Amino acid sequence: MQKFIEEEMARQVQEVFKDLSKPVQIAYFGSETGCQYCPETRQLLEEVSVLSDKLSLVVYDLENDAVQASLYHIDKIPGCMLLRVIDGQLIDRGIRFAGIPSGHEFTSLINDIVLVSNGDSALDKTTREFLKTLQSPLLLQVFTTPT
């Protein structure tokens, strides 16, 4: 299969990843059958994960790893989530992607990896204070098109 991330892009992303502080694990969920974009998504994530030694990729199967999928609230494939790794502990920062993160979403993925690694949301102080007052689950789903 042809590479998704061309050489020049790989160099740019590597430059961005130089600022990563904590390791980030990308947990990918797919399926061997009936999932059109799973092979491409897995390949894309494999290409991203080798661009920094702070990144790792774990591959799960939605059916075979149903317990893990349920634990991580993954119900769409291809899907992935970003976990911050601190002292070997995986910390779910609540960020997930449903569908192949290519096009605009590729930029979001790279930015989110940096955010999760560095632990800084870059939000306004008032927004942060408001979010701290939440007492029940809040699901934000952002619909985009890849191009």
Place this chain on the structure above:
Amino acid sequence: MAMESDYVEAEMVDAVEFLDLADRYEVSGMPHTTINSGAGNIIGAVPEEYLVAEIRRVVEVE
């Protein structure tokens, strides 16, 4: 936002691959953000405070 609270989960959804879900929330303009499965909606890329205001509205109703 997901990073600031353990209660918040943010999912970036490809509207083309998950057309049924996009249809359910009547997604037309992009990006389209739904809050708690349709309890609130934001269409387009808006300033942070607009999104917070819509989240506040949803949280207060619930």
